[in-house]
Amino acid sequence: MKRGSLVGPLLLIGIGGLFLARNVFPDLQLLDYLARYWPLLLILWGGLRLLEILIWTATAKPLPAQGISGGEWVLVIFLCMFGASLHAVRGFSTWFPRSGIELGGLEVFGQSFEYPVSGEAATSKTPKIVLESFRGNARIVGADVQMVKVAGRNTVRSLDQQAAERANREAGFEVSGDANQVVIRANQNRISGNLRMTADLDITVPKGASITARGRGGDFDIHGITGSVEIDSDNASVRLEDIGGEVRAELRGSDIVRALNVQGGIELKGRGSDIDLQNIQGPVTVNGNFSGVTQFHNLAKPLRFITAYSEFAVEKLPGDVRIAIGDLSASNLIGPVRFTSTRSWDLRLNNFSNSLEINQNGGDVDLRPGSLPLAKIDVRKRTGRIELALPAAAKFDLTATTNQGEISNDFGGILTFDPGRHGRGRSLHGGNGGATVNLTTDRGDIVVRTGLASDSEPAARAAEGKTPAASKPPVQVEQ
Amino acid sequence: MTSDALVTAIRGPILLITLGALMALDQTDRVSFGRTWPVLLILFGVFKLMERAGARNA
Numbered sequence: 001m002k003r004g005s006l007v008g009p010l011l012l013i014g015i016g017g018l019f020l021a022r023n024v025f026p027d028l029q030l031l032d033y034l035a036r037y038w039p040l041l042l043i044l045w046g047g048l049r050l051l052e053i054l055i056w057t058a059t060a061k062p063l064p065a066q067g068i069s070g071g072e073w074v075l076v077i078f079l080c081m082f083g084a085s086l087h088a089v090r091g092f093s094t095w096f097p098r099s100g101i102e103l104g105g106l107e108v109f110g111q112s113f114e115y116p117v118s119g120e121a122a123t124s125k126t127p128k129i130v131l132e133s134f135r136g137n138a139r140i141v142g143a144d145v146q147m148v149k150v151a152g153r154n155t156v157r158s159l160d161q162q163a164a165e166r167a168n169r170e171a172g173f174e175v176s177g178d179a180n181q182v183v184i185r186a187n188q189n190r191i192s193g194n195l196r197m198t199a200d201l202d203i204t205v206p207k208g209a210s211i212t213a214r215g216r217g218g219d220f221d222i223h224g225i226t227g228s229v230e231i232d233s234d235n236a237s238v239r240l241e242d243i244g245g246e247v248r249a250e251l252r253g254s255d256i257v258r259a260l261n262v263q264g265g266i267e268l269k270g271r272g273s274d275i276d277l278q279n280i281q282g283p284v285t286v287n288g289n290f291s292g293v294t295q296f297h298n299l300a301k302p303l304r305f306i307t308a309y310s311e312f313a314v315e316k317l318p319g320d321v322r323i324a325i326g327d328l329s330a331s332n333l334i335g336p337v338r339f340t341s342t343r344s345w346d347l348r349l350n351n352f353s354n355s356l357e358i359n360q361n362g363g364d365v366d367l368r369p370g371s372l373p374l375a376k377i378d379v380r381k382r383t384g385r386i387e388l389a390l391p392a393a394a395k396f397d398l399t400a401t402t403n404q405g406e407i408s409n410d411f412g413g414i415l416t417f418d419p420g421r422h423g424r425g426r427s428l429h430g431g432n433g434g435a436t437v438n439l440t441t442d443r444g445d446i447v448v449r450t451g452l453a454s455d456s457e458p459a460a461r462a463a464e465g466k467t468p469a470a471s472k473p474p475v476q477v478e479q
Numbered sequence: 480m481t482s483d484a485l486v487t488a489i490r491g492p493i494l495l496i497t498l499g500a501l502m503a504l505d506q507t508d509r510v511s512f513g514r515t516w517p518v519l520l521i522l523f524g525v526f527k528l529m530e531r532a533g534a535r536n537a
Contacts, residue, residue, distance in 0.1 A: 068491025
């Protein structure tokens with residue numbers, strides 16, 4: 001009789017267990033975990049099989065001809081493809097669309113050859129500078145000049161020197177145009193064959209210049225210009241400082257976008273990793289899949305952060321917002337604040353004014369509105385906990401409802417429980433005639449307590465220790 | 480002969496573990512799989528050599 005391996009049944013049990021876990025805990029981000037940890041499945045599989053074979057050897061049982069059969073290898077390949085594409089789609093890393101498997105071996109066998117490039121052109125005070133088909137690093141600095149000056153080098157990665165020289169000639173770096181528009185062409189798309197060419201450029205431009213860059217990728221480091229910046233690139237790191245005009249960037253896999261002191265608005269589109277925007281005077285829109293850490297600080301105009309599944313909007317942001325996958329924390333916001341998502345997010349909003357509207361699937365919500373008077377708060381979610389800390393002097397009219405979970409009233413006597421109203425759920429309501437506060441979750445606990453908008457919770461509690469509401473014992477309802 | 484059979488039997492699982500490890504390294508963004516894949520070839524070659532050595536001894 002042919003004896004099968006234990007690993008097949010174990011895999012089935014494992015997959016069944018995963019799906020069961022997702023049904024029991026809907027908050028569990030199963031796909032995210034899979035995307036992150038799928039290689040461990042391969043290791044586990046191999047490890048179990050190895051252990052099994054060693055045990056068979058030790059007990060002198062007949063060994064299979066192949067440790068892993070052809071069919072199993074096919075399954076492994078499918079798992080790799082599935083895992084890698086999932087990984088790429090969830091955006092944890094960017095190797096999949098960028099490089100894949102480098103069969104050419106240029107990175108391994110090739111050599112680097114460098115050729116200096118330079119060029120200059122006289123311009124008006126406010127020219128438009130265009131970087132065409134660019135790949136490499138560009139540092140663009142505004143200065144009190146009326147010319148565009150480019151200096152730097154081309155790096156060609158090639159297997160031999162002749163090919164590199166030919167490529168450098170073929171590309172033919174050029175700076176051309178008239179007083180109002182200067183075009184810098186690196187022409188790296190012209191070269192053919194098994195070569196790779198990048199440019200490192202230092203570009204000095206008039207202060208009033210506007211920049212447009214298009215290309216396959218690279219780093220753009222731009223500072224000290226009063227015009228606008230427009231970037232359209234596959235893999236770009238963008239660093240901007242002291243920009244006077246509008247910034248628009250369409251990226252398909254950036255490592256980082258950082259902007260500091262921009263007078264105009266910022267519009268970011270596409271895919272990438274980290275974003276860091278500070279001191280922006282115009283409206284900010286981020287639309288796409290930026291999977292790293294996103295940070296905003298001191299935005300004078302409305303902010304909109306849009307992903308495929310979520311949208312976050314704030315009217316003005318004197319404080320900070322930090323967004324990582326499934327986690328958003330913000331402090332010092334001016335509303336109306338709006339957050340909508342069909343995914344699970346943990347939200348921590350500290351010190352916000354004007355109205356707040358949250359409509360999301362799961363995750364924990366922790367709200368500490370700071371300033372009084374309180375404005376309308378409306379939180380609706382399917383699962384997850386809601387915690388609301390209100391200043392003791394707040395005027396409000398609260399309704400908190402959960403269909404499955406506990407509500408605890410740490411605020412005090414003006415709130416009363418209303419058990420029977422929603423069947424087996426719970427509801428807490430009451431108030432002193434102020435803004436409407438509505439907290440609804442299908443499944444999860446709700447906590448309403450006193451508290452100030454402060455990062456340190458003990459300090460906030462100590463500060464309001466004198467108030468009568470806080471001195472009352474908490475009332476808890478058992479489910 | 481038993482050691483020969485053992486080598487063929489554990490070849491698959493060890494390759495699988497290596498593949499998993501390389502993929503895991505790739506995911507942490509330390510070394511891309513595009514750089515490390517030849518390790519699999521080398522490992523495969525080593526197993527082939529061991530197989531030959533085993534056959535000669537037998």
